[in-house]
Amino acid sequence: MAENVVLLGFWPSSFAMRVKIALAExxxxxxxxEENLFDKSPLLLEMNPVDKKIPVLIHDGKPICESLIIIQYIDEVWHHKSPLMPSDSYLRSQARFWADYVDKNIYGIGKRIWSGKGEDQEAAKKEMIGFLKNMEAELGDKHFFGGESIGFVDVALVPFTTWFYTYETFGNLSVEAECPKLIAWAKRCSQKESVSASLADPHDIYDFALGLRMKYGIQ
Ligand SMILES: N[C@@H](CCC(=O)N[C@@H](CS)C(=O)NCC(=O)O)C(=O)O
Structure with missing residues (x-):
């Protein structure tokens, strides 16, 4: 019997893009x-009553919430191809560490850049570069964080590269000047159909962020 898989998402959400990449892989x-986060659907409220956030994956009627948990679920259930988690326990622990590091940093710091100003925005810019340099050091000379093929950490991080143009424009910074190897990695990732088909256009993201700044009266 065909499986029934539904994704509740929102196009600018890097968290939803992660799930799209994993499903495409x-x-x-x-x-x-597509959810309207300003007017959430009864289905979203029913499927994620605790956080009421997207993404939610609904597999045969059952919800899975939290993007990193969803990716691990996808990897376990559809293990026939494209493994995303390393098979070695230690390497799996490291992949989880770095994906968690991404989660603890990029969204919050990025938001302080695109929606902020003044001293806190300057501090956030420094934090962002520090964070990205740590990611670049972890990447090292590898093709992908996952090694020769795309893995859990790649899927966790690459959607946020669609926000780089927005961070750069509002924050007046250049990620490429600071972290050229990370930008080369992002380009390698987007050569993969699973990634390019799942990522939003950076200019659309910028327009979206600009709209939010205007909505909230940020000068
Ligand atoms: N940690 C969550 C974050 C999900 C998240 O923040 N989703 C946002 C959209 S990007 C959302 O649904 N926001 C609605 C709200 O906060 O009410 C994950 O990884 O899935």
């Missing part, structure tokens, strides 16, 4: 339902 067909 596995070649899973699914229905994408």
């Amino acid at each position: 596995k070649g899973i067909k699914y229905e994408s339902k």
Whole structure:
């Protein structure tokens, strides 16, 4: 029997893009339902009553929440191809560490850059560069964080590269000047169909962020 897979998402969300990449890597067909986060659907409230956030993956009627948990679920359930987690326990612990490091930093710091100003924005710019340099050091000379093929940490981080143009424009910074190897990695990732088909256009993200700044009266 065909499986029923539904993704509740929102197009500028890097967290939702992660899930799209993982599903594309596995070649899973699914229905994408776009949420309006300013007027959440009864389905989202039913499927994620605790956090009421996207993404939610609904597999045969059952919800899975939290993007990194969803990716691990996808990797376990559809293990026939494109493994995203390392098979070695130690390497798996390291991949989880770095994905968690991404989660603890990039969204919050990025938001302080694109929606902030003044001293805190300057501090956030420094924190962002420090964070990205740590990621670049972890990448080292590897092709992907996952080694020769895309893995858990790549999937966790690459959607946020669609926000780089927004961080750069509002923060007046250049990620490429600071972290050229990371930008080369991002380009390698987007040569993969699973990634390019799942990422939003950076200029659309910028327009979205600009709209939010205007909505919240940020000068
Ligand atoms: N840690 C969550 C973060 C998800 C998240 O922050 N989703 C945002 C959109 S990017 C959301 O649904 N926000 C709605 C709200 O906060 O009410 C994950 O990884 O899935």
